Amino acid sequence: MNENVRSSSYRVGLIRTALYALMLGLTVVTAFPLAWMVLSSLKTPAETLRSPPVWFPASPSLAAYVKVNRVIDTPRSFLNSAVIGGVTTAGILVTSLLAGYVFAKHRFTGRNALFSVLIATMFLPPIVTLIPLYRIIESLRLDGNLAGVILPNLANAFGIFLMRQFIAAVPDELVDAARVDGASELHIVFRIVAPLVTPALAVLGLFAFVYHWNSYLWPLTVLEGNYDQYPIVLSLSRLLSYNRSAINTNLVMAGATLAVFPPLMLFILLQRSFVKTVVETGVIG
């Protein structure tokens, strides 16, 4: 008996150790490209070109970071990224909340049809509308400008879908009681419904922010080479010039490290509550 217990706890311990080892291995493999990026940014140009590769720079140098700031306007690029990510996210949150509320709590003819039509746009690859959309932005005289990057993205089907799912779970009685009390619809949405779906809003907000912070093709098309309006992701591609890239590897890696930093920090700050929210509520799922 005693023997049995000991061997079983021994087995549990073994399995636990194996699981930890597996997890550690996976963590290292996953983190490796990011580590390589940071390491390369600290190398000299000659070290980045050596074969077999140099893993650790002989004398790590921040020179590349200094040079990146000379070559591209990093603070301005971050500001542009923050504006694109921030304003777009704010817009998506507001439009999705309003529309999600209507689809969940209002009854009107054609509701399901309209909802389906809007949701169908989730499956539309952006390339389908790229050219005409660009011409529309141009005719509004918003090309070459951050406003042109932002405006078409202020509403999206995924957000509406997500908010409808969550607001549908808010009891009707709550909404009806507020109406009886004479609350306006705006008051209901922002003061009663919104606080109840805060986790979903947070998740939607993070996804929207990261997606738009990282977006490339649309800003590239709209900004037309106006590089003082470039977000960091586009500025990064400016470091890749056709006769300098070979010697600029450390520069490009420094730029990439800088570009990765803000969304990663945001995520690490929020990750506890974020992953918890996704896991517990099954947002998305």
Add this chain to the structure above:
Amino acid sequence: MRGSPRTWTILLLSPSVGLLAVFVFIPMALSIWLSFQQWSTQTPFTAAHWIGLGNYSEIFGYGPVGRDFRQALANTLIYSAESIVVILPLSVALAVLLHQAALRKNHILRTVLFSTYMVPMVAVALVWSKLYSPAEGPINQALGWIGIAPLSWLSSPDTALSSLVMLNVWQQTGYFTVLAVAGLTQIPTTIIEAARIDGARGLKFFWRVTLPLLRRTLLFSGIIALINAVQVFEPVAMITQGGPVGSTNVVTYHIRRVGIERSEGGLGSAMAMIVMLILGALVSAIFAAAGRRSEA
């Protein structure tokens, strides 16, 4: 209540419906219309002239236009299929691992896995192009340590597309893992206990209990992964430019080249239509298959 319910419905819907109408539905309608026109992207829409199915017949014809587009389409489908086939099982396996009681409190792997999703694709592409470098890259070097001959990665038409898939897998698996963990968490404990009492253990438990209950999550994940994969653009634009021998030319890159660089707006729109129809058909098929399975 202030204002009629009807007014409120319209008022609250108008921001999103208005925006989607102007910036999604109108461009889409224009794309459909343009796909039947001969139109240079430089000229106003009024300069377009109707050529019926001319663009479509060129796409399905024997010329270089049709050949290149069909190759791009095939590449995109292979890229999407490989991505889904690798990402979904991997994310479920990782989710099961993360969901083990022993590891549930430990967040490092989860954080690291998911954090790759936050990295801009442009940066991912740049970093991986260096990792893949045949001579200066650490991957081939590491393979050499365990006695594997250097692989050509992006330098061969046989491996280039799959190399881009790996990059996609690295970036996206964490996201889908978190979704799968969410799915696992939602499995009611009563079901789990009932299955345990019935003697289901290990792999059998996984196939009989876990996987069927994850079906909704997997369906959703599969569709998201498909939509993401069809849009692949940055790694091709930043690294391969569609090569070697067109093996990584994908539809987004190709349509941009035809529709903007060569300014054949009509032809590019027709290609976009075909992509849209195929994606629509695939998504409907997946939903239909899922629906039939759940009825059975």
Add this chain to the structure above:
Amino acid sequence: MFFSQQSVVLLYLTAAMIWRLRTHMARWTAMVVVCAFCQGWTLSARAQNPTVTISFLTHWPPETVAKLSAAAKAYMKDHPGTSIQIRAVPFADLLTTLRSQAGGSNAPTLASIYSLWLPELVRDAIVTEAPEADAAEIRKDWSESAVTAATVDGKIYGYPNEIDLYALNYNKELFAAAGIAGPPKTWDELLADAERLTKREGGHVTQQGFGSINSWAAGVVHPFASLLASNGGALVVDGKPALDSKAATETFGFIQKLIDAKVTDPSMGTADANTTGPYLDNFIAGKTAMIIMANWWESALRAGMGQHFANVATAPIPVGPSGNGSHAISYSWLTVVNAAASETQRRAAWDFLRWLDSPESGQNGASAMGDLLVSMGILPSRQSDVAAFSQRLASNFLAGYVSQLKAAQPFPVVLGGQEFTDALQHHLEAMQFGQERAPQAQAQAQRDAASILGNAAR
């Protein structure tokens, strides 16, 4: 202007809604975002004081863009009525950027373009003809091939800037190690030398005799076209593809011989979107003995190789069996003016260009344009610039190129030229990777070319 006001109202409303969020953090985030946005707005609105604003689109690297900005600033000081904005995109995005916005209100007034794109830009009325005085000056002061490349139907469309051509680059150290005295002069010598310069280890090529590029259209097609020209052939004759000529058959056949002899390894020849990657790396690392490449690579080679750069020598393109001499392919770039710009903008643009390309704008008789080109290791095309930089252009590496300029043949500038290049690239790469044999690749390339050039001329 009308729209920006509306957008500000919209922003205000957004902010007001966010203000109702409960937490301080949310409020502050909203505040920061809105302030940032407004700041961006005022900054972009501020640059509108001068009477005329023109913009200049280029693909140059940031360091060169800084030089161009400095030149523009110097010009603006003397011409307070003109404001010049510089815009830059990576090379791979240059044509799409130009194409997608041409004709739009915000299109660049000036753009530096590859001459191959010119016929289509002329056809689509995107670029404007040079004024009489400028055309005369260009004809007088630029080399003939540069003028030809800036001309469509007898009309000049811009100021030529850089000129590039191809030559054989070889690694002297590897040649010495293999006991080869000098560079190959003929195709037979090239093949024989390449065989002696190739090293294998267990079926793997560890050093390739000759490097051929893949995944980069011009990098694949220009060396091929240089070999073809040095065999008495041409890609296009009288606007029609000429890949079915005997000279072309021999060139395809020669490429096939290099491939069959396994003296060129395609996996060592891949270039990425920025023309770096294994192709460059292997030459820099001394694992490729010979390549056919253009002069503008100097800066990449120099920086990548350090002191080993001294091992690199330049020689004329080896001559084929039917060739009458070595003919490199040259191509050029030019600065054009957007036809959609207003009359005042166009006038200001040509005025700025004339100054930028004139001996007055630089030092010691060079133009500001020549200055920034030479800083990248690129050959300037204005005669006075060539003279001003004679010492720099006499360097070991560049002299081998400069001496070939006379015999060089310009890459054919025809409608559909880029698409034709893409198609030829496809078949040459298919040969490299063993998907097609020479006769098949030749026949299909000719058929594709006929279809593409035929469609483009329609």
